Amino acid sequence: MVVMILGILLGVAIIAFLIGRARALTVAGEQISSLHSRPSYHGGYLAIFSTVPAFILSLLWAAFSKRFIESSVLGNFSNQLSSFDVLQVQTFLRDVRTLAANQANDASQVILSTQGEVRELAQEAAGLYASQLSSANNLLSVLVVFLVLAGFVFGYRRIKVEKRNRHFVEKFITLILVACSAVAILTTIGIVFSLIFESIRFFQKVPFFDFLFGYHWSPQSAFESAGGTSLADDNSRIFGAIPLFVGTFLITFIAISIAAPLGLMSAIYMSDYASLNFRSIAKPVMEILAGIPTVVYGFFAALTVAPAIRGWGEAIGLSVSSESALAAGVVMGIMIIPFVMSLSDDVINSVPQTLRDGSYAMGATKSETIRRVVLPAALPGIVSALLLAVSRAVGETMIVVMAAGLAANLTINPLEAVTTVTVQIVTLLVGDQEFDSAKTLAAFALGLVLFVITLCLNVFALRVVQKYKEQYD
Amino acid sequence: MDAMNTKRQEDAVNKMVQNEIKMSGKDVCVSYGEKQALFDVNLDIPAKQVTALIGPSGCGKSTFLRCLNRMNDTIDICKVSGDIRLDDQDIYDHDIDVVELRARVGMVFQKPNPFPKSIFENVGYGPKIHGLVRSKSDLEEVVVKSLQRAGLFEEIKDRLHEPGTGLSGGQQQRLCIARAIAVSPEVILMDEPCSALDPIATAKVEELIDELRENYTIVIVTHSMQQAARVSQQTAMFHLGKLVEVDETDTIFTNPSNQKTQDYITGRYG
Numbered sequence: 001m002v003v004m005i006l007g008i009l010l011g012v013a014i015i016a017f018l019i020g021r022a023r024a025l026t027v028a029g030e031q032i033s034s035l036h037s038r039p040s041y042h043g044g045y046l047a048i049f050s051t052v053p054a055f056i057l058s059l060l061w062a063a064f065s066k067r068f069i070e071s072s073v074l075g076n077f078s079n080q081l082s083s084f085d086v087l088q089v090q091t092f093l094r095d096v097r098t099l100a101a102n103q104a105n106d107a108s109q110v111i112l113s114t115q116g117e118v119r120e121l122a123q124e125a126a127g128l129y130a131s132q133l134s135s136a137n138n139l140l141s142v143l144v145v146f147l148v149l150a151g152f153v154f155g156y157r158r159i160k161v162e163k164r165n166r167h168f169v170e171k172f173i174t175l176i177l178v179a180c181s182a183v184a185i186l187t188t189i190g191i192v193f194s195l196i197f198e199s200i201r202f203f204q205k206v207p208f209f210d211f212l213f214g215y216h217w218s219p220q221s222a223f224e225s226a227g228g229t230s231l232a233d234d235n236s237r238i239f240g241a242i243p244l245f246v247g248t249f250l251i252t253f254i255a256i257s258i259a260a261p262l263g264l265m266s267a268i269y270m271s272d273y274a275s276l277n278f279r280s281i282a283k284p285v286m287e288i289l290a291g292i293p294t295v296v297y298g299f300f301a302a303l304t305v306a307p308a309i310r311g312w313g314e315a316i317g318l319s320v321s322s323e324s325a326l327a328a329g330v331v332m333g334i335m336i337i338p339f340v341m342s343l344s345d346d347v348i349n350s351v352p353q354t355l356r357d358g359s360y361a362m363g364a365t366k367s368e369t370i371r372r373v374v375l376p377a378a379l380p381g382i383v384s385a386l387l388l389a390v391s392r393a394v395g396e397t398m399i400v401v402m403a404a405g406l407a408a409n410l411t412i413n414p415l416e417a418v419t420t421v422t423v424q425i426v427t428l429l430v431g432d433q434e435f436d437s438a439k440t441l442a443a444f445a446l447g448l449v450l451f452v453i454t455l456c457l458n459v460f461a462l463r464v465v466q467k468y469k470e471q472y473d
Numbered sequence: 474m475d476a477m478n479t480k481r482q483e484d485a486v487n488k489m490v491q492n493e494i495k496m497s498g499k500d501v502c503v504s505y506g507e508k509q510a511l512f513d514v515n516l517d518i519p520a521k522q523v524t525a526l527i528g529p530s531g532c533g534k535s536t537f538l539r540c541l542n543r544m545n546d547t548i549d550i551c552k553v554s555g556d557i558r559l560d561d562q563d564i565y566d567h568d569i570d571v572v573e574l575r576a577r578v579g580m581v582f583q584k585p586n587p588f589p590k591s592i593f594e595n596v597g598y599g600p601k602i603h604g605l606v607r608s609k610s611d612l613e614e615v616v617v618k619s620l621q622r623a624g625l626f627e628e629i630k631d632r633l634h635e636p637g638t639g640l641s642g643g644q645q646q647r648l649c650i651a652r653a654i655a656v657s658p659e660v661i662l663m664d665e666p667c668s669a670l671d672p673i674a675t676a677k678v679e680e681l682i683d684e685l686r687e688n689y690t691i692v693i694v695t696h697s698m699q700q701a702a703r704v705s706q707q708t709a710m711f712h713l714g715k716l717v718e719v720d721e722t723d724t725i726f727t728n729p730s731n732q733k734t735q736d737y738i739t740g741r742y743g
Contacts, residue, residue: 357544358582361653362576365572
């Protein structure tokens with residue numbers, strides 16, 4: 001119903017726009033230049049007045065009408081439902097909705113979770129529900145038609161030569177933009193809060209410091225003792241996050257130490273040395289590389305790189321596990337090279353040519369110019385490019401699952417299997433889990449700590465960038 | 474009588490010194506891809522004088538200037554032919570090291586372009602990359618001397634370690650001049666050095682150019698007739714990629730032999 005109304009409103013908006021524009025031209029008569037605002041602004045004005053109030057009403061209706069109707073239906077049957085607990089009431093409501101939706105069909109054919117007396121009660125309630133829903137929809141249609149007409153008449157009569165509708169439309173556009181950014185920001189805040197609240201529930205089961213500074217991570221043992229009483233003592237021994245963070249930073253470190261020099265050097269080559277022809281081919285190719293799904297890199301890591309590293313290691317007498325941090329880190333590094341390169345290339349390119357000319361005119365060579373003038377000027381941008389790369393590496397999951405394994409070893413030996421925070425979050429949430437078990441909630445706590453760490457990293461990076469900006473601009 | 478003779482001799486010597494040719498271009502042609510920008514330009518640059526290049530926009534005067542220290546090399550599609558000499562040495566010869574050439578022929582650009590470093594580092598940049606100084610105190614001496622010569626030292630002596638980009642436009646341009654003279658070049662090329670400056674800063678830079686003439690050969694591209702008249706001894710008029718006329722500045726501005734020059738300097742076109 002609401003979707004249909006929104007479609008109709010879109011049509012109304014277009015028609016109102018055309019009418020408003022025509023009206024403005026009529027009002028202006030011979031002298032179009034006498035209008036304060038161009039005719040299309042008057043069209044926009046009329047379209048806004050005709051549709052926006054009805055649009056807002058429909059949205060509110062979509063959000064609240066069902067809940068309102070349901071509580072009124074439940075109110076009618078409150079005597080019969082007085083013995084039900086919350087879960088039973090919810091089941092009952094679900095049945096009512098199903099029945100109401102299938103009214104055209106034979107009620108006995110509809111599959112329900114309740115039987116007998118309750119089922120009859122539900123059928124009775126469904127009739128009431130359906131009739132209330134249809135009258136609500138009728139009411140909505142009437143209201144929408146009224147709002148559209150009222151808005152249209154109001155707006156139409158106010159289209160005059162001296163009317164400053166341009167300002168109105170511009171303000172409306174600002175409002176829409178603000179609303180869009182508000183949605184983005186509020187969603188982020190919502191996610192952060194949900195992380196925080198779930199984490200608090202986790203920390204009620206597992207002490208905060210045991211989690212943050214524990215050396216042992218094996219949430220599977222929590223599953224084994226799930227049937228019984230999982231003691232807080234047990235929990236504090238098996239939820240130690242240190243191995244995960246060490247693993248994460250080990251792999252990230254390997255990845256960045258490969259991606260940063262290679263990416264930066266190739267960016268310098270691209271921006272200052274390569275011919276235009278080469279650049280016009282190579283840059284898009286590198287950007288395609290950036291678009292390869294990480295799972296493909298994962299195959300590559302697990303099936304090619306990890307065995308190769310193992311082979312080399314054994315050839316020189318090192319014991320390398322078949323899944324190693326080194327393999328995952330190397331492949332992850334290769335994965336983010338295009339990313340680092342593309343960002344740094346943009347930054348280096350944006351250093352003004354006049355600076356380069358100034359340096360060349362002093363008799364500096366190309367490499368001196370790049371080292372002493374271009375890179376320092378581009379440094380803030382390069383730092384932020386590298387930090388974005390770090391964030392990608394920290395958040396990367398697929399390659400690690402495939403190449404580095406799931407074993408939470410506390411080690412900084414890159415030849416052993418390690419695991420990362422993101423991989424553990426995935427394994428914790430995969431499969432059927434009770435939502436409030438310590439094991440599931442641990443995922444939120446890990447997510448929160450990861451979030452805090454990357455946040456600190458970003459803030460730190462911003463500080464660095466700011467400092468150099470003050471110095472250099 | 475003797476005194477008069479000596480004076481005359483001195484004048485003759487001065488004239489000879491003045492006529493010593495520092496740089497010369499012979500049949501210089503430049504093209505950017507298909508488009509030819511300069512056609513057979515023949516121009517001598519006398520030593521320790523200011524030569525002004527004038528002409529309407531797009532006439533090739535900046536292109537010619539950029540040939541003199543091979544800055545056009547940085548543009549891939551640019552082709553230069555002809556013969557350009559510095560102290561009778563072909564600067565487009567294979568043996569010529571462009572790094573050394575640019576150390577001898579410095580350049581100041583239209584828009585001040587100090588590096589995003591401190592004032593000290595800006596001026597010390599050239600001496601450092603050319604290895605002209607042995608110690609930190611040597612470097613300091615060179616920097617201070619260059620800033621003094623550029624007439625900037627007194628204004629900024631307390632903020633040597635603040636960023637060069639924080640100076641005013643006129644100060645930045647003088648900083649760029651200080652940076653250019655820090656490597657003791659023989660020739661300084663200036664590409665409309667005052668076009669981004671206000672009249673007061675312009676006057677200061679012009680004054681500086683006049684002082685620098687004592688030690689350096691200067692070639693300046695300018696759009697301002699008054700500026701050419703004020704600072705230069707020789708003026709060359711370019712039009713549509715060709716050298717129309719070259720003569721002593723006084724002659725050009727009082728009695729030009731070419732009608733186009735006459736029209737241009739009296740503001741009738743261009």
